[in-house]
Amino acid sequence: MTKEWFPVPVAVDCPGCGAQxxxxxxxxxxxxxxxxxxxxxxxxxxxxxxxxxxxxxxVENLGGRTQNIExxxxxxxxxxxxxxxxxxRSICQHCHDSLPLDSMRAAAMNGFVRLGARRxxxxxxxxxxxxxxxxxxxxxxGTTIEEDRLRYPDYALMLICDAESRAGETGTIExxxxxxxxxxxxxxxxHTGQEMLRDGMSDDLASAVAFISDLGLVVTELHLAxxxxxxxxxxxxxxxxxxxxxxxxxxxxx
Numbered sequence: 001m002t003k004e005w006f007p008v009p010v011a012v013d014c015p016g017c018g019a020q021x022x023x024x025x026x027x028x029x030x031x032x033x034x035x036x037x038x039x040x041x042x043x044x045x046x047x048x049x050x051x052x053x054x055x056x057x058x059v060e061n062l063g064g065r066t067q068n069i070e071x072x073x074x075x076x077x078x079x080x081x082x083x084x085x086x087x088x089r090s091i092c093q094h095c096h097d098s099l100p101l102d103s104m105r106a107a108a109m110n111g112f113v114r115l116g117a118r119r120x121x122x123x124x125x126x127x128x129x130x131x132x133x134x135x136x137x138x139x140x141x142g143t144t145i146e147e148d149r150l151r152y153p154d155y156a157l158m159l160i161c162d163a164e165s166r167a168g169e170t171g172t173i174e175x176x177x178x179x180x181x182x183x184x185x186x187x188x189x190x191h192t193g194q195e196m197l198r199d200g201m202s203d204d205l206a207s208a209v210a211f212i213s214d215l216g217l218v219v220t221e222l223h224l225a226x227x228x229x230x231x232x233x234x235x236x237x238x239x240x241x242x243x244x245x246x247x248x249x250x251x252x253x254x
Contacts, residue, residue, distance in 0.1 A: 004031045010024060022093055023080045027056055057137060059136060060136060061133070062087065161173040162221040
C-alpha cells in the first residue's frame with residue numbers, strides 16, 4: 001500500500017508482434033507499506049502491523065484487490081497497463097499483448113535510475129494504490145527517505161474513532177491535525193492498541209474518509225481527544241460532514 005509510486009516509461013521489443021513498443025512499469029518508493037506473505041486484508045488489517053519498505057522496488061505483480069489499481073493506474077495509463085486474470089500487466093502499444101516481465105525488468109530499473117533519484121523527470125502520482133498480493137524486486141542501492149509527517153511536534157490529536165473491519169475485527173483510527181501545515185494524518189491501531197499503520201493526508205478530510213473506506217474499515221463511533229477543546233469539536237463536525245458526504249447515515253455518527 002502506497003501513495004509513493006512512479007510510472008517509469010520503457011521501450012522494449014514485443015515478443016508477440018516483434019515491434020519495438022513503448023510501455024511502462026511501476027516503481028514504489030521507501031514510504032510504501034508492506035506486510036507479511038499470506039496477509040489477508042479482510043482478516044488481518046487490524047491485527048498485523050505494516051512496515052515501511054525503506055527503499056525503491058520494481059512492482060513485479062499487483063493482484064488481489066484491484067479496484068484502486070484499475071482506477072488510478074489502468075484508467076489513467078490505459079495505453080500501458082491492463083488487468084488480466086486479476087493481476088496488473090504492462091502491454092504492447094501495437095498488438096496489446098501482455099509484455100513478459102523478464103523483457104522489461106532491466107529496462108525499467110535502469111530507466112528509473114537513469115531518470116535520477118531527484119525525480120526531475122519522474123512524477124510521484126500521490127494516489128493510494130493497495131493490493132493484497134504483491135511481488136517486488138528491490139533495488140540493490142538507492143536513496144531511502146523516511147517520510148513520517150508526524151515527526152513534527154505541532155500535530156495534535158483531534159479525534160479517536162472506533163472502527164471495524166470487514167471481518168468484524170475492531171480497532172481505532174486517530175485523526176491528527178497540524179495547524180501550522182493545515183493538514184491531517186491518520187494512525188490506525190488494532191484492538192490491543194498496537195499501531196498498524198499511519199498515513200499523512202492533505203487538508204481535505206474527504207480524502208481521509210476515502211482512505212479509510214479503501215482499507216475496508218467502517219467508522220462506528222467518534223470520540224473527542226479532549227472534550228473541552230473547541231478545536232476537537234470543530235474537527236468532529238467537519239469529519240462528520242465528510243462521513244455523511246461519503247454515504248454514512250447521521251445516526252452512525254452520534
